[in-house]
Structures are given as C-alpha cells and as structure tokens.
Amino acid sequence: MKRHEETSMRELYENWQSSGLSQKAFALQKQIAPSTFYYWVKKFRQPGEPTPKGFSPILMESMPIASPPLAVIHYPSGVSVEWQGGADTLHLLKSLL
Secondary structure, three states, X not given: OXXXXXXXXXXXHHHHHOOOOOHHHHHHXXXXXXXXXXXXXXXXXXXXXOOOOOOOOOOOOOOOOOOOOOEEEEOOOOOEEXXXXXXXXXXXXXHHX
C-alpha cells in the first residue's frame, strides 16, 4: 500500500463524514468502487465509533397536527412511521409500499 494512497483516501473519508451522503453515493460521486471505499471506511473508523444503522432522520417543516395520522406503520424493531395529510399524502404512501 502506498502512503500517498492512504493519505488521499483519508481525506476522502473525512470529506464523506461531513457530506451527509451514504458511503455508496459518495464513492460513486468520486468515481471510486463502493467496495474499495467500504474497505477504507472500515480501516479509518475509530475504535468505539458507532456504525450507522437503521433509518436516517428526514427533517421536514413542521405543521400543526389537526387530525389523527393518515397511516401508521409499526416495525418489529419498535420503530413507527406516521403520515399526516390528505389525498396527496395517501398517493405518496401507496407508491412507497
């Protein structure tokens, strides 16, 4: 392994951490094979540093809730997803399922 390659991959690793992108999306954006990038992420990750798992939060503008949720999905892991809104939201929900 060349020292230059490790330094360059460390810079990419640090850029990825602040990018907000998934490992795969970042690798593809930088024209790196995802498997190669996964290797380097594993190599650079600090001991005890948590490995991201599960859902990522989606931040949306909050609106006052005037009615019960249109739909609720309860996953076995204990995670619940609620949808508020009208017919447009129902169409979105159907397309996700």
